[in-house]
Amino acid sequence: MKNGSNEHEITEHLYCGRIVCIFMTPRGRVGVGYRVSSRSFPNRRAVLRGDGAEIVPIDPAEVEKNPYIAYRCLRMNDEVALASNGSHTDAIFERMTAGTPPRDAIALGLMAFDFEHDSLKTPRIVAAVSRNSKAGYLGIVRSDGLAVESFDLEPGRVHLVATYVLDRIGSPRQQAAFALEAAGEVVQGLFTSAPFAFFERPVCAAGAVARDHGFDAAVGQADR
Amino acid sequence: MKNGSNEHEITEHLYCGRIVCIFMTPRGRVGVGYRVSSRSFPNRRAVLRGDGAEIVPIDPAEVEKNPYIAYRCLRMNDEVALASNGSHTDAIFERMTAGTPPRDAIALGLMAFDFEHDSLKTPRIVAAVSRNSKAGYLGIVRSDGLAVESFDLEPGRVHLVATYVLDRIGSPRQQAAFALEAAGEVVQGLFTSAPFAFFERPVCAAGAVARDHGFDAAVGQADR
C-alpha cells in the first residue's frame, strides 16, 4: 500500500474493543501500543510495573466478576517489546525471549490460550516489535480463526488489530500514517490521533518506543 | 461479500502455484479441491489411492531432486475431507480425526511442518470441510505468517488460497461463484472454470465432494 492518500481511511466512529498496534516513528524507532476500550469494565487504569505495564481495575473487587479484566499488557527487554490484551502476554514474551521465532511463539501462545471463554468470546490479540530487525508482528485468535503476520515496518506507519470489527490482520483499513515520536506522545495519540480518535469508549493505554538501548514505556488514561 | 457482481473478480492470467479450495455446490454439498500448477516439476500426476489421492512424479527419479514433489494430497473419512500441498496432509487429518478442533489441528500442523525449506520457501496450504457442520477451513503458513480461517459455506461459492500471489486467506479476490456439482466435474473445473482457468501452468488436480455418506473423490490431468 502506498503511503499517500488512503481510500480505506477510517473516518467514522466505531467500537472495536481492545486494540494493539505496531509502528515505526517518523524518526525510525519501532514500538508497540495497547489501548483498552470497554463497555462492560470502563473503571480500569494502566500502571507501569517492573519491565512493563498492567491493566488493573480501580475497584479490585471487580476481578471477581470477570477474571479477564486484570493482566500484564506490556513486557519489554533490550530487544523486544510486546503488548497484548490478556494473560498470554507473559507466555508469548517468555517464548520469544527463549529464542522461539516470533511467528511461532505468538501462534503457539494464541492456540494454547484461545479466545476468552466467556459470553463474548473476545479474541486474544498481540503485538510485538524487534529493535534489531525493525520487524513487527500482529496476532489474533478468534473462535473462527487464528492469524499471525510479520511486517517490515516503515517510518511513519502504524498497523493495528482489534478485538472487534478491525479483527483481520493486514486489512487495508487497519493501517495508517503515524506522526508520533516519544512514548508519552504515543500513549496520548492512542486516544486523540487518527485513526484511534474514532474508536469509541476509550479507557486507558500503554505503549513502548525503542530508544538507543531497550525501550521507553508510558501509560495514560482517557479523559472522560 | 455479496454473491452478485464481484469487483474483485480475477480476469487476467497469473501464476499462483499450488491451490487448495473449499466450496459448496449449488445443491448444497461441501467439498475440497487441490490443483498443482508448477514451473519446476510439471511432469506429475494425481492418483487415487486408499482413502484419498497422491501427487506422484511420472519419473520416480525426480523425487531425488526435490523431496517436496510427491505426497498425499487428499484424505477423507465419513465426516471430513482434507486437501493439502504436502506431507502435512496426514498429520493434520489424523489430529482432526482424533477430535482436535479443525482450527487447532491445522494451526498445529502448519506450525510444526512450516513452509518448505528449499530455495523457494513455498508456503504450506491446507483446505478441509466437515460434512455435518457445513463448515470449511483454509490454512497457510508462509515464512512471514500463519493463518487459519473457518467459513460458513454457502451454495455456489468457493474460497481458495494458493502458494503464491493469492496467499491471503479471506481476501475478496480469493472467492468466487461455483457452479460445479459432481467430483469429476469439480476436478475438470479446477482447470477450465473461472477463476481457475486463469491460473497458469496447470498440471494435475484432485477433489472430493460430499455424498449422502462420506465423500466422492476424483483426480485429473491438465491438457497440455
Add this chain to the structure above:
Amino acid sequence: MKNGSNEHEITEHLYCGRIVCIFMTPRGRVGVGYRVSSRSFPNRRAVLRGDGAEIVPIDPAEVEKNPYIAYRCLRMNDEVALASNGSHTDAIFERMTAGTPPRDAIALGLMAFDFEHDSLKTPRIVAAVSRNSKAGYLGIVRSDGLAVESFDLEPGRVHLVATYVLDRIGSPRQQAAFALEAAGEVVQGLFTSAPFAFFERPVCAAGAVARDHGFDAAVGQADR
C-alpha cells in the same frame, strides 16, 4: 507394578511442593486431587467456586509479591475433572472440552505456559481424569523436560506427580495404594494418608471424585 508390597514405598518426610494426583477409589470412582505445600506462601486456602476450586492468599496483597500464588486449581464438567498448580488449568481444560485429546491438550498447554519463570523455576503440573474411559493423565513441564502420560486407573491406586523431588511421571515411588472414597475424605487424606502424610509443609487441598453424573468436589485446610 503389583498391588502388593511396595519396595518403593515412601516412608520418610520430604518436601515436594505442590502435588497433583489421579486415582480410582476402591469402589471404582475416578478422581483428581491437588495439594499445596509451600515454604514461601503458606497463608493460602482453597475455596470452591463455580465448577471448580481456586487457591487464594488469605491476605490479598500477597498476590503483588508473586503472581503465581493465586489461580484456579480445579475444573470439572460432566465428563472430565482437571487439577493443576497454576493458571494453565483453564487453558488445558478448555482444550479438552473442545475435543482435543487429553495427551495433546496437556502437552500444548504445558509447552505454551512453561515452568514458572521466577527464581525457583517451579514446574507446572497437571492431573486429569475421564469419567467414561476410566483413564487418568499426569503432566509436568520442567526447565529440563516435558512429559504427559496416560494411565488405566485401577481400584485402590493413586498416581501422583509433584513440583519437586517426585517430579518424574511413572516413577515407582509416585504411586501407592488408595483407600479413600468420598471427595471430603480424599481431601483430608491429602494431608493425613500415606504417602501424602509424609509430604511436609501442607497448606490446603482440593479434590474431585466421580459420582453417577459429573463429579463431587471438596476443599480443605491443613491443621497447623
Add this chain to the structure above:
Amino acid sequence: MKNGSNEHEITEHLYCGRIVCIFMTPRGRVGVGYRVSSRSFPNRRAVLRGDGAEIVPIDPAEVEKNPYIAYRCLRMNDEVALASNGSHTDAIFERMTAGTPPRDAIALGLMAFDFEHDSLKTPRIVAAVSRNSKAGYLGIVRSDGLAVESFDLEPGRVHLVATYVLDRIGSPRQQAAFALEAAGEVVQGLFTSAPFAFFERPVCAAGAVARDHGFDAAVGQADR
C-alpha cells in the same frame, strides 16, 4: 546414577525396534546414534546424503507397502546433530535451527506428527545433541504419552530410547557406559557393543560425533 556397577544393566536379548541415543565419548565429544531393528522390513540400508543420512529400502517398491519405512534419519549443522526414526527429522531440526529451544522444538514436532498411524502404532523417537552446550535431548511420542528430557552428558555415557520395551526416557535400564570414539566406531558399536548387541534384528545404523567444527557422520549395515 553412579558410573560404577549397574544393577539395571541389560544382559539378555530383547527386540526393541528402532533406537536413538545420545552420548559423550570418553574424550568428551557429543554425538547421536540411530539403529534400525526390524521384523517387517529388514531389507533396508542407511546412506549418507547431504548434511545427514537416510534410511532407504533396498527394493524401492517396498515404500508402496508402508510409507513409514523410508525417511531422513540424521541431520546436522555446525552446532546440532539430530537423529530420528521418521519424517519428523526435518521438521524438528528446522525448528531448532530457527532458534526454538530443543525441548519445545522436539515436543511440538512429536505432538504434530504423533506416533505412526498404522497397525503397530509405533512411537516416534528423536535424539539431539548440541556441540556448544554439551547437552543432549531424547524425545518420544507413544499413543499413551509424550516425553522430552534433556541430559547433561558425561564422558563415556550413553542414554537411549527405543520404540518398544525401552520406551521410557530416563529409565535406569536406558543408559550405559560408552567406550567408542569415532563416528565409524560408533556405528559399528550400535551393532556389537553392549547394550546394543543385545537388541535383536539389527538392520542398519547411522551416527554423528562432534569434531572441532561440526560433526562427522557414518552409516553401516548389520552382518546377517
